[in-house]
Amino acid sequence: DGNFEAATEFYKAHREEMDEGAEISWDARYNHDEISALQHAMNLKLQDEAAFNAEYQNEPLPEELSTDDLMSVDEIAGKVSGLAHGRVPLACDKLTMFIDVQKALLFYVVAAWSENFTGAVIDYGAWPDQHRRQFSLPDANPTIQTAFPKAGFEGALYAALDALTKDYLSREWEREDGAMLKIEKALIDANWGQSTDIIYQFCRQSVHAGVLLPSHGRYVGASSKPMTEYRKQPGDRLGLNWMMPNVAGKRAIRHVVYDSNYWKSFIHARLAVPLGDKGSLSLYGRLPGIHQLYAEHLTAEYRVKTQGRGRWVDEWKLKPDRTDNHWLDCTAGCAVCASMLGATLPELGLARAPAKPRIKLSARLNGTASTAESVPASSGRMKLSELRRMKND
Template identity: 55%
Template structure:
C-alpha cells in the first residue's frame, strides 16, 4: 500500500495491491494464485520471499508519483512487516542488502494493552530513536539492520480516527476513486478487527480483536504501517493554535528593562496617582 500524507496527517491511499498480481478484484490469502513460490520457481520459501521483495520494491521505490498540482514525489519511507517468524531473518537480510536501504526498514507491531507498560514509559537506551508510540532501537546482534517497533493498538485506533473525519476536514484519511465497489475487499480488510475498550494501571486503551470469519486483515496492517512511517518522517497532528514568536536581536534583548527597573517604574507611576484613586 502506498499513501501520501500532508504535515497535519491528512492522508490519501493512492495505490494498493497484491504481489504477485491476482488479476481479480476479490480473493483471500488462502486461495491466492499465483503465489510467490509459483513466480520464483526453484526456490524455497525464503528465496521466494526474497525474490518477491526485490520485485515489489523495484517497482514501487523506483517509481515517480505525479502530484495533481504539478511536481513529482518518490516514496520517502517503506516499512516491511517482519513479525512473521518464518520470514523475519529474510526481511532483515533483504533490507540490509537492498539498494533502497535508505528508505527500507523492518517493522514490528507490538501489542500494548491497558495493563502493559506504554511506550512513553520505556527507559530510553543509548542510540535509540524515540517517536510518537514508536521507537527505533540501537543495532546489535546478528541482525545488523535497524528496525522500528510500534504500539499496534494505538496506531490502529489512530488510523480509524482518521477514517471518521469528514472529507475535506483537516487530518482526514481518504481513498482514491469514486467507485465504492472497487474497494470492497479493502474495506473488509480494514474492518476485519474491532476495538474493545479496556482499563488497567490507570489507563484506558482500545485493544483490537479479530472478527470471526474475517481471516484477512493485511491491508489494514499496511495502512497502519503507512501511518507509522509518516510519523517517522515528521508528520504529526496539530493539537492547537501555533504561537508566532518574533525573533529579537541581542541589542533589543539588552535594551529590555530588568525586573528591578520594571518595579521602579511601577512605583513611580503609583506615586503620581491621587490617594483616593489608589484606594479604589
C-alpha cells in the same frame, strides 16, 4: 439463583422432544443432580455463556464490541477523493509504504500525507497481482511460490520483495500540481518468525536500503507499559508510540517497533474525519465499489476498550468470521512511517521539554546550588577575577 430443580423436573417430562437434534460427545459427563450430559451443557451455558463457548465449544464469542463509532465497510469504501489511482493530493508532500509478509502473498499499501496527517491511500494491492477484485489469502493464485518455482521459501520471498520494492520505490508519483514525489519511507513486517531473518537481510542488502526498514508491530494492551513511558537508551529514537532501538548482533540493522493497537485506532479515527477537514484519510478514485475488499480488511478486527495502569486502551482483535486483515496492518504501518517523517496532528504535537535552568558556578563550588539561585541560560558569564578569588579561597 443456581437452583435447577424445577428445570430438571420439566426436562424429565419433556426430555425426548428437548433432546431432539442434539449431538453429545461425552454421554457420561453430568453431575449427580442432572440427568444427562445435554442438561449439564445447558446448565454451564446458562451460568456463563462466554466461558461455555470458549472452554467447552472451542468457539469463543466476540467480546463486547466498541463499534458504535467505527465506520462500516460501505462507509469506508465510499470515502473517495475523486483523484485518479496513484495521484497524490496537492496538500500532501510525503509518500510512505508498508508491506505485510505472508507465505503466499505480499500485501502492500502506499499512502500520501501532509504535515498535519491529512492523508490519502493512493495505491494498494498484493504481489503477485491476483488480477481480480475479490480474493482471499487462502485462495491466492498465483502465489510467491508459483512465481519462483525453482526457489526455496527464503529465496522466493527475497525475490518477491526485490521485485515489489524495485517497482514501487523506483517510481515517481505525480501530484496534482505536476510535482513528482518518491516514496520516502517503507516498512516491511518482520513479525513472522520464519521470515524475520530474510527480511532483515533483504533490507540490509537492497538497493533501497536507505528507505526500507524491518518493523515489528507490538500488541500493547491495557496491562502493558505504554511506549510513551519507555526510557530512551543511548542510540534509541523514540516517536509517537513507535521507537527505533539501538541494535547490535547478527542482524545489525535498525528496525522499528510500534504499538499496533494505537495505530489501528489512529487509522480508524482518520477515516472518521470528514473529507476536507484536517487529519482526514481518503481513498483514490470516484467509485466506492472498487474498494469493497480493502474496506473489508479494515473492518476485519473489532476493538475492546480496556482499562489498565490508569488509562483506557483500544485492544484490537480479529473477528471470528474474518481471516484477512492485512491492508489494515499496512495502512497503520503507513501512518507510522508518516510519523517518522515528521507528520503530527496539531493536538498531538510533541511539546519541547523545558530548558534546564543553569546554576551559578559559585553556587556549585560552595555547595549551595538551589532553584532560587538558578539563572537562565541567557545570563552572563562569571568574571575571571571571581574564579581566581574562589580558587585562592
